[in-house]
Amino acid sequence: MAAQETVDHKYVYDFAEGNKDLKDLLGGKGANLAEMTNLGLPVPPGFTITTEACKAYLATGREPDGLAGQIEAHLESLERGMGRRLGDPHDPLLVSVRSGAKFSMPGMMETVLNVGLNDRSVVGLAAQAGGNERFAWDSYRRLIQMFGKTVCEVPGEEFEHALDEAKRARGTTSDLDLDADDLRGLVDAYKKIFLKHTGRDFPQEPREQLDLAIRAVFESWNAERAVLYRRQERIPADLGTAVNVVAMVFGNLGPDSGTGVAFTRDPASGAQGIYGDYLANAQGEDVVAGIRNTVPLQDLERLDKRSYDELLGIMARLEGHYRDLCDIEFTIERGKLWMLQTRVGKRTAAAAFVIAGQLVDEGLIDLDEALHRVNGAQLAQLMFPRFQLDHDFESVAKGVGASPGAASGKVVFTSARAVELAAEGEAVILVRRETNPDDLNGMIAAKGILTSRGGKTSHAAVVARGMGKTCVSGADEIDVNVPAKRFSVAGQTVSEGDVVSIDGTTGKVYLGEVPVMPSEVVRYFEGTLDPDEADDALVRAVHRIMTHADAARRLAVRANADTGEDAARARRFGAQGIGLCRTEHMFLGDRRELVERLILTRTDTERSDALAALLPLQRDDFVEIFREMDGLPVTVRLIDPPLHEFLPPLEQLAVDVAVAQERGEDVAKEEALLAAVRRMHEENPMLGLRGVRLGLVIPGLFAMQVRAIAEAAVRVTREGGSACPEIMVPLVGAVQELETVRAEAEKIIAEVVGDSGVEVLIGTMIEVPRAALTAGQIAEAAQFFSFGTNDLTQMGWGFSRDDVEGAFFWRYLELGIFGISPFESIDRDGVGRLVRIAAEEGRAARPELKLGVCGEHGGDPESVHFFHSVGLDYVSCSPFRVPVARLEAGRAAVETVGSDSR
Secondary structure (H helix, E strand, O other): OHHHHHHHHOOEEEHHHOOOOOHHHHHHHHHHHHHHHHOOOOOOOEEEEOHHHHHHHHHHOOOOOOHHHHHHHHHHHHHHHHOOEEOOOOOEEOEEEEEEEOOOOOOOOOEEEEEOOOOOHHHHHHHHOOOOHHHHHHHHHHHHHHHHHHHOOOOHHHHHHHHHHHHHHHOOOOHHHOOHHHHHHHHHHHHHHHHHHHOOOOOOOHHHHHHHHHHHHHHHOOOHHHHHHHHHHOOOOOOOEEEEEEEOOOOOOOOOOEEEEEEEEOOOOOOEEEEEEEEEOOOHHHHHHOOOOOEEHHHHHHHOHHHHHHHHHHHHHHHHHHOOOEEEEEEEEOOEEEEEEEEEOOOOHHHHHHHHHHHHHOOOOOHHHHHHHOOHHHHHHHHOOEEOOOOOOOOOEEOEEEEOOEEEEEEEOOHHHHHHHHHOOOOEEEEEOOOOHHHHHHHHHOOEEEEOOOOOOOHHHHHHHHHOOEEEEOOOOOEEEOOOOEEEEOOEEEEOOOEEEEEOOOOEEEEOOOOEEOOHHHHHHOOOOOOOOOOOHHHHHHHHHHHHHHHHOOOEEEEEOOOHHHHHHHHHOOOOOEEEEEHHHHHOHHHHHHHHHHHHOOOHHHHHHHHHHHHHHHHHHHHHHHHHOOOOEEEEEOOOOOHHHHOOOHHHHHHHHHHHHHOOOOOHHHHHHHHHHHHHOOOOHHHOOOOHHHHHHOOOHHHHHHHHHHHHHHHHHHOOOOOEEEEEEOOOOOHHHHHHHHHHHHHHHHHHHOOOOOOOEEEEEEOOHHHHHOHHHHOOOOOEEEEOHHHHHHHHHOOOHHHHHHHHHHHHHHHOOOOOOOOOOOOOOOHHHHHHHHHHHHHHHOOOOEEEEOOHHHHOHHHHHHHHHHOOOEEEEOHHHHHHHHHHHHHHHHHHHHHHHO
């Protein structure tokens, strides 16, 4: 009972007290050091200060009560076990102080080696090492350098300059050529640097060194680089770091000592073998710092075969124990091997899939676990082409990697020119300050899109991702001059027709053409590469894991597709239907003039004529899509955006008309258009006349679309196909809106369908918060809900998606208000709760209600897991994201089963 009463205040654990499952408390490094200790592997003794102590320190600015005493007790135990005291002038114990968070953050936080050395114990260390004064003074200079930089923020370059000066004086470029006297002098130089920047002498009290180093590791959790890394890797900011205090073992004692890093498999490809680096007569930081060239790990067999053989045995044991690729750090001290760290190793996306498949074959994991070991973000990386940077290509600008891929082409500045050159067989890159819906044709024609404004949720980014088109947005170093058909960057001018290359993963922009490598994974998904015949282990691994994901998942996966070509691609990628067909995209390009006619009509007859002209065009579009989706559901959203998007900007049109009037030109048509634009002008059009409101205000608009859908479905059915249309009414906020539209639609459907056997479902898009909160009422009139999470997020947060990212999202991310943009990954607590409420109340009113999502979140890995947990029937995303959603839906299913069984 007494032990239980003190457990909440236990801040320090000996390595023998922990295990690998205590990462939350001991951090990854401490938990794994404990695990290796319990396995009987040669681990230097030590103890771990918990993440709870770190969090308490960061919250209050001081160590929690009891921590100092626990450190003292564990230090005394370590001293008894080693037979040495910290900083003893005759036989000193030295320790390293290392960070270790739950999730690996290599290089982001602090480490201090050789703690305990001072002007007296350095002599004892030399005697301890058999009179090796060079080793002792080398260790002392390392302590001052690391302690000064890490604990006291002394500029690291000053220590480097002093080291370079010492080497120059010796006439060498290698620190190994410095003798004991050189290093003794270097210690004096380092002390002066320390005093200059801190105003105090280097601390000689060993326990003070230890305490200050521990605090520095705590504080490094909130260092700028650590914060940036966590944000990039989506690591929670409230975990804190553990601190590991470990008895020093020395790889810098001479040629029979050294340090290295080993991987149990190749972290780049997943291939089995011996991978790693070794550096003789060095401490661990030397390998990371790259101050000397390492040798391949295989060379250790020649240098120290006994240690090499022992290391290989330990590597095999650790991989079998952890059932995964292991990343290992080790030191050899005069022929004695010591294990300093192991962790599940970071790997490339390709290696993740290959290794998962290998481990299944070896019986170490099952397919469920293999599915758990990979993720959609990795799969997305594998699907996009990559630049082959075999030669030196220097980027001239960097923006946001908005849509992955690699694209090269001739620069164009207008959509019309993009279409023109693409028709001639030219690859083009569309360069704009920012794009708008009028640029769609050019975006389709272009190999890639480059903008100087915007971010990951800008128009260019969203549309490009939907098309699987490479896009770099927000490259603000580029000064775009559309009228002059050029842009300037880095002191150079790029004119229309010049070639550039853009990397949609890194956001980098290159001048000239950079060669690309095609993705075999995409060839596999498109059906042009048979996995059984592929030589590529990656393709076989992807096929195997995807097959298991499809078998395991409950969520169906549909695609957002607006054309027959998109629908065909989506089907090849495994889509089980179309979850969003946006009809407004069908009104752009050559049809824009017809839409203007519709807007400008002043009589019923004129309006009917305009709608009649649009009907066959719409019908033909749907016929093409239904044919490609034969037998699969197609959800068609009736026209959604405000009509002003199909008209010229008010200010520009007014100027053009005024100028023409001054010239005495006939501008009757333009004046009528200007009057219409003024009549329809709204201060906030996204909250104005759009969606269902258009269908209610403009008689015949929705009726024309419903008729086109029904007629297309009947035609395809009579051709011998199977059309399964679902009509989605957008922006509904009250059940009465849906009831009105549905009543008109059902009359038209009954008239057109007749005895053809075509069944047409009618539902709504839940994108207005009120619709989510009144879902029980709306479900009485809807056969399905599809959550439009883009608008639901926009209205739920009160954010204008087109404006906020560049305006202040960067600051929200910096402050930790967002871990990630809510437009990228669903806001579970707010917008997600609206989805959950609507799903529960909708199903309560209509148990057979079909539930899906068609916003950008449908292809986001984290969001897919949420939609699985809410009980949706399907997610819908861009065709190129379909495999990602399939994989994540499978992962969500096996993780749910695993948690249920636990």
